[in-house]
Amino acid sequence: MIYDATTRIAEAALCLRARMGGSAALRERLVCGTRPGPAAIWVHAASVGELTSARTVIAALAARHPLTVTTNSETGRALAQDWGLPARLAPLDLPGALARFLDATRPRLALTVEGEFWPLRSRLLAQRGVHQAMIGARMSERSAGTWGRFPRIIGPMLGRIAALSAQDQGSEARLLSLGLPHRALLPRLDLKLLAPASLPVTPQDDARDRVILAASTHEGEDGPVLDAFAALRATRPDLRLILAPRHPDRADAIAALIAARDLPMARRSAGADDAPQGGVLLADTLGEMARWYARAGLCIIGGSIADHGGHTPWEPAAHACALLHGPHLGNFIETFDALHAQGAARPWEEGLAPLIDRPEAARAMGRAARAVLEARAGDPDALIGRLDDLARGPA
Template identity: 50%
Template sequence: MLPYRIFLAFAAPAFAWRLVRERGAAAERLGGHGPAGGARGPVIWLHAASNGELASARALIGAILDRLPGARMVVTCNTLTGRDFARGWGLDRVAVRLAPLDYHATLRRFIAAWQPDALILVESELWPNRLAEMAARGRPVLVLGARMSERSFARWARLPGLVRPMMGRISYLSAQDAGARARFVALGLDEAKAGPVVDLKSAARPAAAPDPDARAALAPHFPRAETLLAASTHEGEDREVLTGFAKAHAARPELRLILAPRHPRRAPEIAAQIARLRLPFATRSRGEAPGHDTAVYLADTMGEMALWYDLAGITFVGGSLVDRGGHTPYEPAGHGSAILHGPHVANFAGVYAALDADGAARPVAGADDIARALDQIDENAQAAMAARATRIIAAQQQAGAGLDPLLAALGRLIGEPGLTATKGTDHG
């Protein structure tokens, strides 16, 4: 743990500056803002990085609340946007906070306030001191939907003095694929604590419905068969998408692009790229309405992805032309949108492989492939791809183990057998 303590010491000024920038967030980062009080029941602490990880855990959170009517949850995340996203669910018995910094003092303050009976870490959120503080109190730590790429494995393997104690403090781990499970075991996880492979995202709830008024206002400007959505793009992807779209648009001026960056703060640099390509555009955050000649709509807002998916006949899934592991195919498929993706899809490797094999998704390597796809995938092809994707994803969800093994493990570890009993209430 010495290297990690040294890291935290050097990182302290950066964390302090972050507290200054995040006005009103310091108390939460330092472990404050505990519960308001009330009846004592099981308290589950669930931590996820940001929007994507929170979305993958949404069905799990609903199932815990459903099966344990007396339970409360405190959900923490690393970002302000993630906090706003989870608060937007409006769930009773769920408090949402920014995660306490991974220092012993802040964690002790947080744990003393909330008294969590268990900690659930989602995907790859492994924080050494959080594990240590919970384990020191004899409270279980579960890692669900756990991700471990080959590259991450190589990094962790170089720090055995840090990683082996961490693995020893994990009470239960369910990886999202067999390769990740094997890598966790190789790093020192007791194989008896490695549960079945369950991809949390495969248990996601049905696709959210868009705001009907917003859809009615925008639909005339975005004919679905002629509209491409670039969803959750990262730096390095926008140029490829825009270049490919511009090439296709020159031949088919009726084409439209909705570009929704993963981080809306990047909107000014993206707007500059659009302007350089001389494509007429409007920016959502500025309240600019698209006109009859608007080729690109810069959708630089949060919380409207369901609207963009619903308007687009084709979706390019971001985080896949650059090495970010790729974002979810479940949401575009849920809205009946044909799927394009780049080569970097490790976060959803199994489902993308199945989609590609059946022609339900199409891999692209850059601008030329995107332009070619827009030329070739007409309205009928879009519908056929979407139908195949719906079938494949439904089959994968039915074949998967679902949430029951995860809920049963949590129930066993905190002495709550009610978690194994299925109920029907929806916490939507």
Template identity: 50%
Template sequence: MLSYRLLLSLAAPVFALRLIRDGRLAAERLGGGAGAARGAGPVIWLHGASNGELASARGLVDRLLDRRPGARLVVTCNSATGRALVRGWGLDRVAVRLAPLDYRWALGRFLSRWQPAALMLIESELWPNRLAAMAARGRPVLVVGARMSARSAARWGRLPGLVGAMLARVCYLSAQDAGSGARFVALGLDPARLGPVVDLKSGGAAPAPPDPEALARLAPLFPRGDTLLAASTHEGEERAVLAAFAAARATRPGLRLILAPRHPRRSPEIAAEIARTGLPFATRSRGEAPGPDMPVYLADTMGEMGLWYALAGIGFIGGSLVDRGGHTPWEPAAQGTAILHGPHVANFARVYAALDAAGAARRVTGPDELARALAGLDGPAQAAMAARASDIAARLSADGAGLDPLLDALIRLIDTPNGDPDHG
């Protein structure tokens, strides 16, 4: 821990720049801002990195508020977009803040304001001082849908003292797959504190429904059977998608592309990439209307994925041609969109394996294979894939995410003196 805290001190200038970038929200990073209002029930601190983790936890939040009527939640995240997502839920007993930096004084300010009875971490947000601060106050820490790849486990294995100290402070951990659970145990988690597998993203939250006026305005320009959505793309993927799209248009000239990057701030570089192809395009954030002679629409906004899926019969899922683990297949499965993806899908390996085996999704390794898939996926083929994906999603969701053991453990830990998971 001493070496970690030394590294934090050395990183202080980097965090100072982040605080400047956060502007008026910087106080939250320092543990400030308004705290919990008085109430009879406990405050539960739930933390997820950003949009994906928080969206996957929405069902958990609803179940928790139902199970514990007096409870209130303070949700923290690392991004302004995640903060906006939670604010958009409009839940009376849920507050949202940017997460305090992992400095002991910032955490102390945050904990004094909120007095959380427990901390629930989504997936893999393990911060040493955060866990130590909760343990020092006798407050339980739970990790939900925990993910640990073999590569990450190997890296953590080089720091046995640090990872061992962190995992000793975890009272309950539910991994999102058996392999992750085994890797946490190998790194030092007490096997008695390993709960059943819980994949929060099974049947995860659907995107917000599209604005009816926007859908009515755009639908005539994007015939669903001829529209590809490249969803949540990362750097290095747009060029491949554009090359495949241009090649497929040689045999399907009516194809349209909606390009929705994971990070809209990259819009200028993506616009330059589109311009290099010579394909006419319009940009959503500029209010430009895509005309019939503009085959590409740069959808560089947040919160409109439901609109894009409603328009697209084919979806390429980003983060999968580059090694980002792949993004959710649940949204396109729920929206009746045929699913294409690259080889890097570790974040949803079980789901993609089931989809691929059933012919409900198709794996492509680069622009050539993507172009061939686009050229051959006509309306009936899209509908057949989408129907199979819907069936697979329903089955996996029914198999998946029993939350009761997790909620039972949380309530038991909150109600147990000193957060002793073995008490009683």
């Protein structure tokens, strides 16, 4: 009752503001003016990150049903539109805005990516017979503690969910404890891994065996990598290094480090596509990391030699690279534990030389990394099939 009364008062004030010259974004979120078209599925994601993670699922559903995408950010809306999907800013959790949106779209399924719980949205969807689902659902311990103080709000919202795939076991357990029915559970999927796991496996060959990639390096990491490479090439003159800094605006400083070690160098920004034999390709461009992962058999994970918490290992794992890292893995501790357990990763200083001299061992590590990625990503087919059924069912 309190929430209903508050939202009605808030909506009246916001509508007045919109009429008095409010922003276009506010009018869109109030669903004033242009209305969305009909759609069997309403997909909601907060912004770019959530949309990108769910692209595999969204694309599969868009191939089967008309859908509309909403986001909380204009950048997210633009991304969905770039994919060729109808997209707009999400209606605010206000009775009039939601009613206008649902009157126009008439969805049979409302699908939320990762997590957002809006009491009024949940109730109005249920009243209209719209199935509710969530994929990549997250619930941290802190959020669970907060929602646990409001069981009469979170319980009914979770009880209305027909299908939910959690991002991890902890989130799944916390959602169940807050009121999610067991019948709604779908297999857990890590959405962020679906795209890399769907990439074709890059063939492992002799050329990749002799290429080392230092991926997304930070200041303080290039020097140690270059020193290690210089020592290796002294007795292995056919080695090549691709050095791809996280921030290409450091390229001139890195070029000076390479020159100081008297190493042959080529720069991607100057058009080079490969490192000279026994030398370094300075990959000082953006948006080409997949190209370099596919060239290298061994990948040193940037951000882990200097204390930046490490970067994701899943992209090089998708290309079956042997994974090497420094001591700083705070952003991905559990991930690297899983990779170590399967022999897919090891510390770079102790692993680099042995793997260069034992290419079959490096290839085995790369295959293990790809296998861990595929196992953790999961198979989205069952989830997509369930969502497809809900979208075909009566609204």
